[in-house]
Amino acid sequence: MxxxxxxxxxxxxxxxxxxxxxxxxxxxxxxxxxxxxxxxxxxxxxxxxxxxxxxxxxxxxxxxxxxxxGSSGFSGQGNPAEHSLAYSKQECSHTKAAQNEFQSVRNDLRSVFENNVDNKTYMKWQPVIGENYSEKERAIVIPVTGFYFVYAHFALRCHDKDEGFKRFSVQLHRRPFGYNDNVSLTDFRDAIKCSSEPYRNIFVGQLFELEREDQVKVWLREGYKLIASSSFGIFRI
CATH class of the missing domain: 3.30.160 (Double Stranded RNA Binding Domain)
Structure with missing residues (x-):
């Protein structure tokens, strides 16, 4: 098939x-x-x-x-360019104010020696940095409340006729605003041995909380004639 x-x-x-x-x-x-x-x-x-x-x-x-x-940000404030310019000027003014404040709370002074002065006297200074020194009070006037590092440096030197130990004593004083009495911030005492160590450097420094218009000064109790040069100052922390 x-x-x-x-x-x-x-x-x-x-x-x-x-x-x-x-x-x-x-x-x-x-x-x-x-x-x-x-x-x-x-x-x-x-x-x-x-x-x-x-x-x-x-x-x-x-x-x-x-x-x-965009409309809500610039409504009622004029031209955006004018607004930006005004903001820039405001920022510049704040920056200058901060710089001025920093400069105003820093002081550095150099000693001015006086004739017929021995001991127990407030030292006289000449400003090097800062404008808060009161020549009348012989003190730095605190411009802003805050924490300050207060320091004093002394270069000591014996004279030719000096013999044995010569003592040196100094205090940092504070006069609070509105008061007539001075308060001791710190007390420093030392001595220099003229026969073997006729030269010596002494540094006094400490951190203090001070208020606006307080006066800070250096009280020399003993050893004024040993000072060859000295400096005194503050700066805000």
Whole structure:
């Protein structure tokens, strides 16, 4: 008996190849592939429109917020350029004030020696840095309440005829504002041996809390004639 061979027809859908024997099945499969491609195209267009709409809404929201803040920031304040200039001038004035305050709370003085003066006297000074020295009171006047480092340096020297030990004694005094009495801040005593150590450097310094208008001065009790040079000063911490 003879046998009939049924031919197979190949139908292409996308990248896949499907072998269908009946012609009708092939037509149905091709139509189904076309419908799938159309739905995929529509979905892509819908997704694209949604992305564009969300992006446009986001940009619009940002622009509206910027316009609102910009109008509220400059409303009633004149030209923005004038506002910026006024702010810059204000910053400069604050900077200068801070610099002046720093300079006004730093003082450095050099001693002025007087004839016919021995001991038990407030030392006289000449300003080197700062403008808060009162020549009448021989004291530094504190301009701002705060913590200050107060210091005094003395270079001592024996004279040719000096022998043995020569004593040196000094105090830092404070006169609070509104009072007539001086208060001792610190007391320093030492001695120099003229026969073996005719020269000596002495430094006195300490941190104090001082108030505005307080007076700080140096009280020399003993050893005035031993001083070759000296300095006295304060600076705010």
């Amino acid at each position: 003879g046998q009939k061979l049924m031919g197979h027809t190949g139908a292409v859908c996308g990248d896949a190849v499907v072998d269908m024997s009946p012609d009708k099945s092939v037509l149905i499969l091709l139509k189904h592939c076309q419908d799938m491609k159309q739905q995929e195209t529509r979905l892509r267009f819908i997704t694209l429109f949604l992305l564009l709409g969300c992006t446009a809404l986001f940009i619009f929201t940002i622009c509206a917020d910027l316009r609102q803040h």
